[in-house]
Amino acid sequence: MEGSLLSLLIFTPGATALVLLLLVPREAERAHRWVSLLASLATLGLALAAWSRFDAADPSFQLVETRTWLPQLGIAYRLGMDGIALVLVLLTALLQPLVFISSWSSITSKVKGYVVSMLLLETGVLGAFLATDLFLFYVFWELMLVPMYFIIGVWGGERRIYAAVKFVLFTLAGSLLMLVGILYLGYLAHAQTGAWSFAFDDMRRLAIPMGEGFWHSPQLLLFAAFALAFSVKVPVFPLHTWLPDAHVEAPTGGSVILAGILLKLGTFGLLRFNRTLFPQAWERATPLFLTLAVIAIIYGALVSWAQKDIKKLVAYSSVSHMGFIILGMFAGTVASTQGALLQMVNHGLSTGALFMLVGMIYDRRHTRLIEDYGGLAKVMPLYTGAFLLATLSSIGLPGLNGFVGEFLILTGAFAATPTAVILGATGIVLGAIYMLSLVERVFWNELRHDENRNLADMSAREVLAFAPLAVFMVWIGVSPGTFLGLSEAAVRALVGG
Amino acid sequence: LSVSPSDLTAVLPELVLVAVGCVLVLLDAFAPSLRPRFAPLTVLAVAAAAVLRWVTPLSGAVWSASLTVDAMARFVDTYVLLAVLFAAGMADPYLVRTRARLGEFHALLLWAAVGAMVMAKADHFLLVFLGLELLSICLYALNAFHRDNNLSLEAGWKYLVVGAFASALLLFGIALVYGATGTFSLSGLTEAPIGRQAPNDVLLAAGIALLLAGLGFKLALVPFHPWAPDVYQGSPTPVTAFLSVAPKGVALVVLARLVAFAAPEALSSGWTVLLAAIAVASMTLGNLVAIAQREIKRMLAYSGIAHMGYALVGVVAFGMDGLTGVLIYLAAYTFMNVAAFTVVSAFSEREDEPHLLTDLAGQGWDRPVLSFVLALALLSLAGIPPTVGFVGKFLVFRAAVNQGMVWLAVVGVLNSLVSVFYYVRVIYYLYMKPLPKRVPAFSEPWPARLVAVVCAVAIVVLGVLPGWLMSAAEAAARTLAR
Numbered sequence: 017m018e019g020s021l022l023s024l025l026i027f028t029p030g031a032t033a034l035v036l037l038l039l040v041p042r043e044a045e046r047a048h049r050w051v052s053l054l055a056s057l058a059t060l061g062l063a064l065a066a067w068s069r070f071d072a073a074d075p076s077f078q079l080v081e082t083r084t085w086l087p088q089l090g091i092a093y094r095l096g097m098d099g100i101a102l103v104l105v106l107l108t109a110l111l112q113p114l115v116f117i118s119s120w121s122s123i124t125s126k127v128k129g130y131v132v133s134m135l136l137l138e139t140g141v142l143g144a145f146l147a148t149d150l151f152l153f154y155v156f157w158e159l160m161l162v163p164m165y166f167i168i169g170v171w172g173g174e175r176r177i178y179a180a181v182k183f184v185l186f187t188l189a190g191s192l193l194m195l196v197g198i199l200y201l202g203y204l205a206h207a208q209t210g211a212w213s214f215a216f217d218d219m220r221r222l223a224i225p226m227g228e229g230f231w232h233s234p235q236l237l238l239f240a241a242f243a244l245a246f247s248v249k250v251p252v253f254p255l256h257t258w259l260p261d262a263h264v265e266a267p268t269g270g271s272v273i274l275a276g277i278l279l280k281l282g283t284f285g286l287l288r289f290n291r292t293l294f295p296q297a298w299e300r301a302t303p304l305f306l307t308l309a310v311i312a313i314i315y316g317a318l319v320s321w322a323q324k325d326i327k328k329l330v331a332y333s334s335v336s337h338m339g340f341i342i343l344g345m346f347a348g349t350v351a352s353t354q355g356a357l358l359q360m361v362n363h364g365l366s367t368g369a370l371f372m373l374v375g376m377i378y379d380r381r382h383t384r385l386i387e388d389y390g391g392l393a394k395v396m397p398l399y400t401g402a403f404l405l406a407t408l409s410s411i412g413l414p415g416l417n418g419f420v421g422e423f424l425i426l427t428g429a430f431a432a433t434p435t436a437v438i439l440g441a442t443g444i445v446l447g448a449i450y451m452l453s454l455v456e457r458v459f460w461n462e463l464r465h466d467e468n469r470n471l472a473d474m475s476a477r478e479v480l481a482f483a484p485l486a487v488f489m490v491w492i493g494v495s496p497g498t499f500l501g502l503s504e505a506a507v508r509a510l511v512g513g
Numbered sequence: 514l515s516v517s518p519s520d521l522t523a524v525l526p527e528l529v530l531v532a533v534g535c536v537l538v539l540l541d542a543f544a545p546s547l548r549p550r551f552a553p554l555t556v557l558a559v560a561a562a563a564v565l566r567w568v569t570p571l572s573g574a575v576w577s578a579s580l581t582v583d584a585m586a587r588f589v590d591t592y593v594l595l596a597v598l599f600a601a602g603m604a605d606p607y608l609v610r611t612r613a614r615l616g617e618f619h620a621l622l623l624w625a626a627v628g629a630m631v632m633a634k635a636d637h638f639l640l641v642f643l644g645l646e647l648l649s650i651c652l653y654a655l656n657a658f659h660r661d662n663n664l665s666l667e668a669g670w671k672y673l674v675v676g677a678f679a680s681a682l683l684l685f686g687i688a689l690v691y692g693a694t695g696t697f698s699l700s701g702l703t704e705a706p707i708g709r710q711a712p713n714d715v716l717l718a719a720g721i722a723l724l725l726a727g728l729g730f731k732l733a734l735v736p737f738h739p740w741a742p743d744v745y746q747g748s749p750t751p752v753t754a755f756l757s758v759a760p761k762g763v764a765l766v767v768l769a770r771l772v773a774f775a776a777p778e779a780l781s782s783g784w785t786v787l788l789a790a791i792a793v794a795s796m797t798l799g800n801l802v803a804i805a806q807r808e809i810k811r812m813l814a815y816s817g818i819a820h821m822g823y824a825l826v827g828v829v830a831f832g833m834d835g836l837t838g839v840l841i842y843l844a845a846y847t848f849m850n851v852a853a854f855t856v857v858s859a860f861s862e863r864e865d866e867p868h869l870l871t872d873l874a875g876q877g878w879d880r881p882v883l884s885f886v887l888a889l890a891l892l893s894l895a896g897i898p899p900t901v902g903f904v905g906k907f908l909v910f911r912a913a914v915n916q917g918m919v920w921l922a923v924v925g926v927l928n929s930l931v932s933v934f935y936y937v938r939v940i941y942y943l944y945m946k947p948l949p950k951r952v953p954a955f956s957e958p959w960p961a962r963l964v965a966v967v968c969a970v971a972i973v974v975l976g977v978l979p980g981w982l983m984s985a986a987e988a989a990a991r992t993l994a995r
Contacts, residue, residue: 042881086980088987089911126878129944151907155898162892165937169945177945181937188933192926195907199914199922206915 021069022079022095022146025062025105029055029112030139033132042128049120052131056113059138063109070102072502075509077148077217085152090202090212094149099506100287100357101145103499104280107364108145110484111276112138118372118481119269122379123171130171133163134269141277145284148216150198154191157245160278161187164270171267179258179265186258190248197241200234201293219293226296239297242289249282252305252342253312256335263331268375271327275334276368280360283341287353291345291510298346305346306436312339314439317446321453326377327384329454330370333410336443337363340425343440347429353507354500355424361499362409362417362492369406369485373399376478380471386454391463396473400459402482407455409489411448417492516576523575523582526562526590527627533558534620534627541616548614552605552960555619556598559626563594578698579637586634588840588989589766592847593633596759597626599851602964604751606957607858611749613658622755625651633763638687638697641767645683645731648760649676656748656756668747675740679730686723693717702774721775721784728771731764732821733814735794742806745814746867750858753810757817757854758847765821765843769828769836773993788829789921795822796928804935809857809868812935813850816894819932820846823909826925830912836990838908841982845893845905845975852890852968856883859957859965870942877944883957884943886965891936893972896929901975901982 032055040047070078077096085093097105115134123130136159143156161184169180198214204222205213213219227233230240248255263271291298316336323329341363344356376399377392378384393400405416412418422444430437463469474482492499521528533554540547572582580586600622608614625648632644653676657669691697693716696704729737745753772788799819806812824846827839860876860883861868877884893902906929910922975982 086983088983155903158898158903162897165940166944169941177941180945181934181941184933184937185930188930192930193923196910196914196919196922196926199907199911200919202911203915 020081021062021066022081022097025059025066025109026095026139026142026146028059028062029135029142033135033139036128036135037132040128042126045127048127048131049116052135053113053116055135056109056116056138059142060109060113063105066097067102067106067502070097070099070502072099073505075099075505080148088212089151089214090205091151091214092149093152094215095146095152096148097146099503100284100510103357103361103503104145104277104284105142107280107361108138108141108277110488111272111364111368114368114372114481114484115269115272117477118272118375119267120477122268122375126170129166130269133166134273137163137167137273141281144281150201150214150216150219152214153216154195154198157191157281160281164274164278167270167273168262168266171270172265173267174265175261176265179261182258183262186248186255190245190255193241194245197238200238204234222293224294233297235294235297236300239290239294239301242294243286243301246282246285246290249285250279250338250342251282251335253308253315253335253339256312256316259335260328260331263334263371264325264327268371268378271331271371271375272368275331275371276364279334279338280364283338283345283356283360286342287345287357287510302346302348305342306433309339309342309346310436310439312336312342313443314446317443317450321446321450324386325384326386326454326458327371327374329386329450330367330374333447333451334363334367336447337367337410340422340440340443343429343436344425347425347432347436348511349428349432350504350508350511351428352425352432353428353511354504355421355426355428357503357507358417358492358496358500359421359425362421362489365485365488365492366406366410366418369402369482369489370410372481372485373403373406376474377471381467386457388465389458389468390461390465391459392468392471393459394463395469395471398473398479402474402479402486403459404455405486405489407451409493411451412444415490415493417489417496420493420496519572520575522569523572523580525569526565526594527630529558529562529565530623530627530630534623537616537620537623541620545616548616551614551616551619552601555601555623558623559594559598559601563591563598566590566594574636579640580631580634581636581700582634583989583992584985585766585989585992586630588985589633589763590630592762592843593626593629593759596755596762596847596851597622599847599855599964599968600751600755603754603851603855603858603961604749606961607749607751611659613749618655618658621651621655625655625755626759629759629763633766635767636699636770638690638699641699642680642684642687644763646680648763649680652676652752652756652760655752656744658749658752662747664747665749666747668744671740671747672744675730679727679737682723682730683727686720686725686727689716689720689723691720693720699770699774702771717775721771724771725768728764728768729791731760732768732825733761733818734791734821734825735798735818738795738799738818741818742811742814745817746808746810750810750854750861754851754854754858757813757850758843761817761821762843762847765824765828765839769831769839769993772828772831785829788825789918792822792825792829792921793924795819795825796925797822797931800928800931800935803932806935807870809870809873809939810854812870812939813853813857816932816935817850819928820894822928823906823925826913826921827909829921830909830916830918831994832912832916833987833990833994834912834915835909836994837983837986838905838912840986840989841901841908841979842905844982844986845901845972848968848971848975849890849893849900849902852886852965852972853894855961855965855968856887856890859883859961870939871946873939873942874946875943877940882962883965886969888940888943889969889972891939893976895933895936897933899976900972901979902972904976904979 081095083093140156140159147153165184224235226235313336320329320332341356341359344352409416409418412422628644628647635641653673656672659665693713733741796819799815803812803815824842827835893900896903896906913921
């Protein structure tokens with residue numbers, strides 16, 4: 017039990033999904049909802065157990081598990097958790113039950129398929145965060161693809177098919193080249209050590225030649241192959257075009273998971289693999305990524321500003337926010353990297369909350385157009401408060417979580433790249449403009465539409481889904497040290513400072 | 514020719530299949546009331562042959578060294594027998610439904626298997642040819658089994674003409690190779706005086722090129738592929754399932770033998786480039802044209818062309834890695850293709866109508882088990898983990914990378930990306946397209962379901978735990994790789 021805590025954590029949702037899939041008839045919708053919720057809560061419990069056993073002062077992988085799998089190829093079932101993974105695992109485990117609660121009544125058709133897809137997806141995500149063997153990582157990484165395809169394609173909005181196929185093709189286009197990269201790393205490991213291995217710790221020790229130029233430089237090519245896979249996921253400008261489609265068309269739960277967790281896999285991957293395995297190529301690519309990050313911050317903010325659809329606005333704001341995270345990671349100081357990591361969590365909380373809230377109002381009015389609302393504060397005070405909190409968290413009001421993350425990124429990065437920071441900081445201003453004007457147009461002003469006069473405020477279930485997010489927004493804002501401390505040792509070891 | 518007891522025990526599985534085939538034909542003529550028992554009898558015979566193959570010792574060279582019963586032969590035999598088992602399992606309900614439950618069907622299937630098995634373990638060019646002919650002639654009849662159906666007749670006719678052409682090429686190739694080396698033995702090629710006399714080299718090169726073309730037809734590699742879509746579409750679906758796996762598998766093994774034994778001297782880098790070019794062309798053309806297909810069996814035919822391209826990547830890379838990869842790829846391909854065709858057969862209303870993608874609309878929620886199997890098989894064909902299809906692709910691409918052919922692996926993965934588009938489209942029809950309510954004309958009986966479920970389980974289990982399959986494939990590959 018003690019020795020396989022991480023396995024238990026990863027496979028609790030997946031095993032539950034299989035049991036539901038094979039044994040529980042689809043008519044038993046209540047059973048599906050309850051069992052999936054309980055499984056995700058159990059996963060949260062296991063994640064907390066992993067946290068309690070975690071030694072934050074130790075930067076190496078902890079709770080390590082190793083089992084033989086394909087010894088001929090040097091592939092083993094290797095799991096381990098460092099501080100960076102821990103933070104993201106906790107975020108994942110927290111969001112999943114909230115997603116089930118929030119979609120309790122909004123998903124009414126094919127409930128079985130929905131919860132099974134969600135649980136399989138969670139297994140894929142947790143596995144990708146915790147795998148320390150590149151083959152195993154790739155398996156988990158791709159495992160996420162199909163459930164998400166189904167979630168968007170079956171329960172999504174009008175243009176769901178287009179969005180789902182685009183999501184699959186974009187994601188795969190990146191990750192298949194990463195597969196070749198992984199194979200090449202395996203080949204290098206054999207050439208340099210004489211033994212086949214796909215273990216991350218063995219890869220870390222390789223000397224990957226830089227070579228001349230781009231096409232003859234193994235390290236740059238490998239960096240590119242991995243970075244492409246992760247950049248699509250983040251998404252880094254200009255690979256972001258799948259994101260608005262997927263986020264807008266996905267059902268609420270799908271959007272929350274996509275924005276809250278799946279995007280983080282991209283930034284996590286860059287940090288875990290690109291930064292560690294290809295340090296020289298990372299240096300070389302820094303100016304490029306800083307430029308793209310700044311473009312993403314400003315472009316995403318401007319496009320958000322122009323949206324008429326609330327969900328699209330939130331979706332494009334993700335492009336901008338993820339730009340900040342990229343900026344922090346590539347600026348490369350301990351503070352900026354810590355900030356980027358914290359901002360991953362913050363974005364998961366605030367954007368997850370915003371998508372959830374947009375979903376609630378969509379369930380009531382079946383429209384997401386800003387112009388169909390106005391003056392909602394008069395009829396839905398509780399909802400207005402919740403939305404305002406999520407907005408303020410998203411735009412970085414001091415005292416809430418977003419502020420800490422952005423502040424750390426900008427101060428940490430200033431010494432390294434003042435220009436990027438100055439340009440990026442305008443994104444914060446733009447963010448405040450578009451988010452607050454959204455709030456103004458939706459909640460203040462006159463109550464223009466009669467349909468909105470009798471809207472019900474948040475139900476107890478909806479409050480339950482939102483409240484934990486609110487707690488963490490405030491908690492991180494007031495006492496960021498609790499969370500920064502978890503990853504500090506790992507980040508210091510990674511960045512070297 | 515003196516026959517020793519070990520010669521006989523070595524071919525016991527084949528003897529069982531031939532004998533049972535003969536019995537079935539006789540019973541069909543004299544005791545037609547026993548027809549419902551034919552399928553179980555076939556399954557029993559195949560199972561007995563498989564058990565015999567695994568309990569009798571690997572005797573090595575037998576029948577005056579014209580057959581080699583080694584780990585490779587055992588692997589390929591198991592593979593062929595599995596394909597027959599599946600085909601027989603899904604065929605019986607299908608034959609009942611199409612009013613074609615005749616004894617010849619099972620007998621021809623068994624004899625075709627014997628042909629494939631002989632071909633796979635032949636170390637003598639003429640036995641390769643004989644095995645191929647036995648396999649092909651049985652398949653001509655099976656393709657055209659629906660005598661009243663024009664598509665089926667077209668399939669049989671087309672396979673006959675193209676098959677005869679391929680056989681002629683193969684035979685001519687054999688003659689030239691014999692002329693150049695003075696030996697009919699494949700393994701003897703290693704000792705043949707190649708590269709010493711100029712005219713012999715030209716003869717040998719021409720001979721090997723012809724052999725390659727002949728095998729290329731059987732593998733449906735580009736540019737020898739155009740027969741595949743029509744034959745796949747027109748043949749009875751269980752036959753298509755068998756046809757899409759067994760002949761391809763053995764042809765690939767013969768090709769691997771040829772490369773292994775002729776490689777050091779004759780197969781210079783030019784041949785590697787040629788094989789790589791064929792692989793790239795097959796992958797690319799197969800996948801691109803599959804996108805345009807609206808008929809599932811045709812789509813799977815083009816996907817099959819692409820898949821043999823992937824498998825050929827393993828042959829190009831060669832060595833232990835490459836050969837193991839090829840063998841695992843073949844095993845994977847069997848499970849996923851058979852699963853796909855079983856479900857396609859179950860979903861089709863009538864055989865003389867095309868199997869349109871649009872007919873699948875909404876079936877996912879109406880017939881969950883079979884749809885799930887089809888979706889899983891397609892994801893496996895697309896190479897998405899954790900399926901056995903991913904393991905196969907991983908291994909052949911790994912072999913290419915380890916041989917310094919990263920570009921080939923890159924072409925391969927880009928092709929996988931293209932293929933995902935049309936595989937995922939089928940899943941779109943199954944689960945995301947609202948259906949014009951269509952009540953299935955019949956419910957598929959348990960044997961077909963069983964075949965589908967067994968394949969699905971194999972796809973996942975071997976995808977997660979490929980260790981056992983890996984060991985078997987490695988043992989087989991060791992017989993050829995240096």
